[in-house]
Amino acid sequence: RMETDCNPMELPNNTGFVEDSDYRDFEGTDVKDMRLEAEAVVNDVLFAVSNMFVSKTLPCAEDVAYINVETRERNRYCLELTEAGLRVVAYDFDQTDDRLQTPYHETVYSLLDSLSPAYREVFGNALLQRLEALKKESQS
Numbered sequence: 001r002m003e004t005d006c007n008p009m010e011l012p013n014n015t016g017f018v019e020d021s022d023y024r025d026f027e028g029t030d031v032k033d034m035r036l037e038a039e040a041v042v043n044d045v046l047f048a049v050s051n052m053f054v055s056k057t058l059p060c061a062e063d064v065a066y067i068n069v070e071t072r073e074r075n076r077y078c079l080e081l082t083e084a085g086l087r088v089v090a091y092d093f094d095q096t097d098d099r100l101q102t103p104y105h106e107t108v109y110s111l112l113d114s115l116s117p118a119y120r121e122v123f124g125n126a127l128l129q130r131l132e133a134l135k136k137e138s139q140s
Helices: 034-048 109-117 117-139
Strands: 051-052 065-070 076-082 084-088
Touching: 034 051, 034 065, 034 076, 034 109, 034 117, 084 109, 109 117
Parallel strands: none
Antiparallel strands: 051 065, 065 076, 076 084
């Protein structure tokens, strides 16, 4: 059995969320687990940054996960992932700073593009290589 530090099944049922909300109709439907979403985000862009991983220290839930990223410029960020998107919540790993009012980005690409010129270059080069490969495929 794989060990995880956040099992939604172990969360207390007495949060009052279902009873007090307009989401009653969604009870029993598949809620997106943000930890899985965060893992997918990391796998998507890991090649274009120095380091990136889902936080094992900060709590994850069905509606929020935290991702640590170090850009190629060696800048560290902690990102919050929610349904609203991704945003920087601290300038170090495994931290959150409530005073930070950073904008949400719909995609990790947009967020990293705004933080890291080196990311932009690496991602752009990867895209060009992929296009070249597709062009060669279509010519053969």
